Amino acid sequence: MRFDVVTIFPEFFDTLDISLLGRARRGGTVSWTIHDLRDHTHDRHRTVDDTPYGGGAGMVMRPEPWGEALDGILDGADDPLVIFPSPAGEVFSQAMARELSAESHLVFGCGRYEGIDQRVFDHTAARARTRLVSIGDYVLNGGEVAVVAMLEAIIRLVPGVVGNPESLVEESHEAGLLEYPSYTKPKEWRGLSVPDVLLSGNHGAIADWRHAASEERTRRVRPDLLPPS
Numbered sequence: 421m422r423f424d425v426v427t428i429f430p431e432f433f434d435t436l437d438i439s440l441l442g443r444a445r446r447g448g449t450v451s452w453t454i455h456d457l458r459d460h461t462h463d464r465h466r467t468v469d470d471t472p473y474g475g476g477a478g479m480v481m482r483p484e485p486w487g488e489a490l491d492g493i494l495d496g497a498d499d500p501l502v503i504f505p506s507p508a509g510e511v512f513s514q515a516m517a518r519e520l521s522a523e524s525h526l527v528f529g530c531g532r533y534e535g536i537d538q539r540v541f542d543h544t545a546a547r548a549r550t551r552l553v554s555i556g557d558y559v560l561n562g563g564e565v566a567v568v569a570m571l572e573a574i575i576r577l578v579p580g581v582v583g584n585p586e587s588l589v590e591e592s593h594e595a596g597l598l599e600y601p602s603y604t605k606p607k608e609w610r611g612l613s614v615p616d617v618l619l620s621g622n623h624g625a626i627a628d629w630r631h632a633a634s635e636e637r638t639r640r641v642r643p644d645l646l647p648p649s
């Protein structure tokens with residue numbers, strides 16, 4: 421699976437080389453290239469933004485550097501999916517991460533300032549599948565942190581990246597419920613004990629306890645995830 425990211429802050433993506441994702445990259449399961457949008461400017465100040473037509477606060481990212489950067493990635497690409505992180509997009513989810521982990525080529529375009537000239541979206545959408553995606557109902561200064569979060573969620577689902585695929589099955593959001601609480605040694609810690617059932621060796625009883633704990637936690641903190649009753 422291949423990723424391209426266009427950004428004015430390539431350093432944000434240095435963290436991707438840590439841990440599991442770095443291992444997946446070195447092993448060749450996934451590959452990515454981070455493109456500096458400023459490499460596609462041609463003025464002395466490497467300007468990527470300008471004032472908005474119609475007036476108003478803030479700056480808008482100019483279309484020309486975006487056009488050149490995306491041409492370099494999309495020309496000759498085989499059915500890429502382009503994602504622009506945006507608080508105005510559809511909301512990212514575990515289901516979307518699963519869907520995206522089956523793609524062969526994802527391209528992320530990170531906007532900053534008040535946004536990117538609308539014609540960049542329109543031109544891109546006319547030549548490739550294009551989606552605007554948000555990671556939640558709050559505002560970040562730019563798309564970089566959102567893309568790091570999305571990449572981590574997507575790459576860990578690519579077959580072969582997570583060592584034990586079973587660890588992906590029981591986690592939060594995969595069954596539409598939040599994950600149950602986990603415990604390890606020692607049996608007693610600061611006066612707090614591990615629930616007896618987990619020490620019982622009774623696998624049926626343990627599975628029942630975990631399912632009930634997942635339901636209770638979901639009802640308490642995320643009732644919106646439960647089917648209407």
Ligand code: 6GU
Binds near residue numbers: 507554557562563
């Ligand atoms: Cl994807 N971008 C920005 N700038 N803010 C966000 C976001 C994305 N998702 C939530 N807030």
